[in-house]
Amino acid sequence: MSKVRINTARTKGIINKNIYGQFAEHLGRCIYEGVYVGEDSEIPNTNGMRNDVISALKELDIPVLRWPGGCFADDYHWRDGIGDKDKRPYMVNTNWGGVVENNHFGTHEFFELCSQLGCEPYITGNVGSGTVQEMRDWIEYMTFDGDSPLANERRKNGREKPWKLKYFGVGNENWGCGGSMRPEYYSDLYRRYQTFIKNYGDEPIYKVACGANADDTDWTRTVLEHAGKLMDAISWHNYTYERDWQHKGSSYAFDRDGWYLIFADVERMRKSLNEHIATMDCVDKAGKVDLAVDEWGNWFDCMPGTNPGFLYQQNTMRDAVSGMVILHMFHEANRRVKMANIAQMVNVLQAMVLTEGERMTVTPTYHLFRMMKGHQDGTLVDTAYDSKPYEVDGETVPKLSISSSVKDGVLTVTIANTSLDDSEQLEIETDCDFTSAEAEVLTSDNMCDFNSFDEPDKVLPKPLDAKLADNKINITVPKMSVVLITLK
Ligand code: AHR
DSSP: OEEEEEEEEEEEEEOOGGGGEEEOOSSTTSTBTTTBOOTTOSSOEETTEEHHHHHHHHTTTOOEEEESOSGGGGGOOGGGGSSOGGGSOOEEETTTTTEEEOOOSOHHHHHHHHHHHTOEEEEEEOOSSOOHHHHHHHHHHHHOOSSOHHHHHHHHTTOOSOOOOOEEEEOSOTTTTTTOOOHHHHHHHHHHHHHTOOOOSSSOOEEEEEEEETTOHHHHHHHHHHHGGGOSEEEEEEEEOSSBTTBOOOSSSOOHHHHHHHHHHHHHHHHHHHHHHHHHHHHOTTOOSEEEEEEEEEOOOOOTTSOGGGOOOOOBHHHHHHHHHHHHHHHHTTTTEEEEEEEOSBSSSSOSEEEETTEEEEOHHHHHHHHTGGGTTOEEEEEEEOOOEEEETTEEEESEEEEEEEETTEEEEEEEEOOSSOOEEEEEEESSOOOOEEEEEEOOSSTTOBOOSSSTTSSOOEEOOOEEETTEEEEEEOTTEEEEEEEO
């Protein structure tokens, strides 16, 4: 029996709800087929968005959605995606499989998607191959309420009022697919492009500069030194693999090593996140710039027989358990991490939802995000526990990861057990008088189990026994599981 002590009087910052953000790129079957099927599709839809997918995603209370990329963003020209769909030009999606993109999903469709999901839009502009004028015009088209040719063009295309656009990214991975730039060069471009992001609406646009990949703190430092005063946030991308980019591993046919290696990479991610935050603390001493982890998640080999450019992978308990450990990591780093966007929402990488024709299934990662939504905008509180660590690939991996937050008098406690062998009996004690406790668990018999279209309920949350007495709960956390306890 291990003891967990939750001290709600010791607060540790606010968990920004945007940490539970999503990302949808014009990549593979994320947008087309996954989210958007068009008004004339036989798949039931509302204004082209599939009803089954939207209704599942609404359960997650998605706070913010990033679009149109990813690498696609720096090859995207927004004018191609407005107006009469039949007249929209085609383009080749050079980043993702070389498929032809018909631009039927564009600015108006993206805002429609956000409105159906009830989330804030986060748009990434094109720095790599787009002009400053193109970016400034897009902002005016979307957000200007007055009488201007661009605002009137928006009206002609069916949208009278400007949209509310809070978050705007100035390029994506400009060190790589977004232009192969050096950080000094990008910093100057950032300074220039952001000058023309004008605030037409009441609320200023929150500007996100392109940040580093993985452990490249030199990029973070240089961009902050040259342009830090002109941004609200800098991004950071970190994907987790079994070994590395060349040896990603299978998403559904892995062995014990494959399970544990992901948790070792999660610990490397933790070190890297701490290094980026230390770098930010050094340059931005006043703590004015936020960190937006606007791409993260497990990246495995794509499913056999699928287009390698489509990044379609399966999703198991390994994704759910490692996802919780990473989200807890963001909770702890809430001083700087104000947004995170898992890659990606549908049919790509560590997805919430998978589709095949008219069929749909939700993944273990989907269940994780639903179980954790009580943390959104909650106050992180001190949670003390012992967790026997183990060594994997030179990293010290904790067996348990526990995080607790309070919101509106409700205490949300989430627990990940990374062990493939041992359940854990916990006695959880709080300093507060709660009168009811409910718990649920997500686990499965086999570490490689996933939800298929034929067996969509294979990995499903179930109620878990949790009796509350004298502000204590005794609970058994099964091996390879995630648990949610809600105390009121
Ligand atoms: O999410 C897939 C790709 O990963 C994105 O397009 C890119 O930004 C990153 O390299």
